[in-house]
Amino acid sequence: MHALHGRHSGNLDRKTMEKLIQGLDGLSRLNGVPHLQRSHPYLPDIARDTKEHLRQILDKTSDLSQNPYLQVTVNSLLAKTAQCSEMVNKEGTMARRNLTKLSLIFSHILCELRALFPGGRFQGNSYRITKLEASKFWGQMFGARCFVRWEEFRDGLHSVHPIGDGPLESALRTTIDLTCNDYISVFEFDIFSRLFQPWETLLQNWMLLAVTHPGYMAFLTYDEVKDLLKGQIHKPGSYIFRLSCTHLGQWAIGYVTSGGSILQTIPHNKSLHDALREGEREGLYLYPNGLSSNPDLSALTDAAPNTVIQVTQEQWELYSDMDSTFQTCKICTDNEKNTRLQPCGHLLCDTCLNAWQKSDNTCPFCRTKITGREEVHIAALSDVEQTKNPPSTTVQPDHDNAASNVWGACANNVVDDEEVDWIRNRPLPPPPDSHSTSPHHLAIRVLPRAPTDSPPSTFRGSLIPGGSRPAIPTRRPMLQAQDILSRNPNTLPPTLPRRI
Known part of the structure; x- marks a missing residue:
């Protein structure tokens, strides 16, 4: 799969892009090929969507040769398109499995292109990584670059999360490099850090969930999970988990119910180890891939303490002027903020968030799509302490005090600007x-x-x-709590004004 071996040849031009678009057009016409499964990822549909997105990029990019990420991706797609064309003519189970894996890789590439080229315009250098600690790491190590060679990424990650040599490094590379081109993009790193959160124990989580856990299945589709669990249909509680094909950055868990049916679910707003432990307590996830022994994930449950955010003097004065406090949830004005939204970083209480997400999955302050949540604690100081010693915002555990203070202050400036604007102009x-x-x-x-x-x-x-x-x-x-919490769940949420 690693056809490029970390190198891209020549400068990208319109002729090469047109050649790739033509090849993808051929794949989009492969309807009826017996090797192709009809459910997602269905290769003809993905090839068609990729072709259309590349056409958008071609129309909106004046100089293709100035985008090294696009050069690498186009060369990788050309090689994989040729592989697909060869694979469709082969017979046997192995050919079918390889074609399915290629379909998944094409799906990952399409997701990455859409993330880094929304609407066809390149925005990869400003892509927002969901997890704040992961975003801080990428910025410190690689700056504004949207992708780096595997070797450079490995060395950077090793400086904060030691990586073993040999097979372990190879397994990590396979897990992160979803597009199989020997580079790690900011998008792929975002997906990895979301899947194996929290950051403090990132590689430990990966080891326990993807290397040693018998329930983990790499590069598997919805249909393949069903086929695999059919062999365990008489053992309720059997389960396996995989990366979701349709919601990259989230897990999909397939399991056999007590009634002998096979269900698949995507746990939202929680880590995989929390979902697996909850499922174990409820009798749903008991036998990974049919095995009698369920791995103990208790070491991961409380591995990361809550993020602690201290109120700054500026924040205290700003919210005092509005007869409020920074730590109070601005939706209900009753509870303290205890949840930080990802990727935007805005704060509110979990009660309001749960009610809000029944009908809307965007941030109520800035309308950014919510991709996750993080439990936090607001550490408020007394008026005297704030006057004598104005604190800086910190994130704990604090491995680098200076860097953490800078990052925390930036994150809270975002919260201040849009939250205060929302307060002053809300319905x-x-x-x-x-x-x-x-x-x-x-x-x-x-x-x-x-x-x-x-x-x-x-x-x-x-x-x-x-x-x-x-x-x-x-x-x-x-704005009272009941205005949000008791609204009709069958109607759209109230429209909140945005800063222009």
Whole structure:
């Protein structure tokens, strides 16, 4: 699979791109080939989507030769397209398995292209890694580059997470290099750090979950999981897990139910070891790949302490001016913030987040898609302590105090800017209605933009009972918990204004 051996030849030009697009067009016409499974990843569909995305990139990139990532990826795709063309004419189980694996690799490449070239425009150097500690590591080691050779990545990772030699290094390389081109992209590293979180025990987690755990299956599809578990149909609690094909960065767990059926599920907002331990307690995941012994994952359960965030003097003063505190959840104004969203880093309480995600999976402050959550603790100091010793934001455990302080401050500046903007401009709760207080009867009315000389207390929008004429308040009332938590789950969430 590693056809390039870490090298790319020549400069990329439009002729080479057109050649690749033509080859992918041929793969997209392979309907009816018996080796190809119909479920995802279905090679003809992936080849068609990849071809269309490359066409977008071609249309929006003036000088292809100036993007080394694209050169490597195009050369890799050319080699793999030729492999697929040869494989479809071969017979036997091995040919079918190899073609399925190639389909998965093509799917990973397409996901990476979409992540680094959204809409066809290159944004790889500004790609946001989900886990803050992983993002900090990549920035310190590789700067703004969106991909590095495996050898350089290995040496960088080894400096913080020692890697063994020989087969262990080869296994790690196979796990991370999803596109099989001898390079590690920022996207692939993001996927790996999400799969094997937390960061503090990243390689320990990988060892226990992907190297020694009998339930782990690499490069397997939905249909293959079903076929494999059919052999354990008479042993309820048998299970295996794999990387999700449709939601990269998440796990898919297949298991045999007590009724003898086979189900597959994707655990959300939790690590794999937490999901496996919960499933074990519930009697769902008992026998990995049918084996009687279930590995003990207790060493991973509490491996990483909660991230501790200290309130800075600037934050304390800013929120005091708004009659609030930094540590208070700005949605319910009752609970303390204890959850940090990924990748945007905004903070709120888990109760509000759980209610919010019943109908929306974007951050309520900035509308970034939520890819994960992290439990945090806000360490508030007394007024006297804040006055005498204004603290800097820290992340614990603190392996590098200076770097952690810089990163923490940057993360909280993002939180301050958009959260404060959200507080000052959010929709307001309606006055009590004697006829009905049900959220079903609330309508959103957008007010005209306020004149430039309007006082800061003027708001641009308001929640209006029954769509009646809005009134602009003279002071800022707090958005109450029930405005979010008790809204009709069958309706869309209220639209929150965004900074323009």
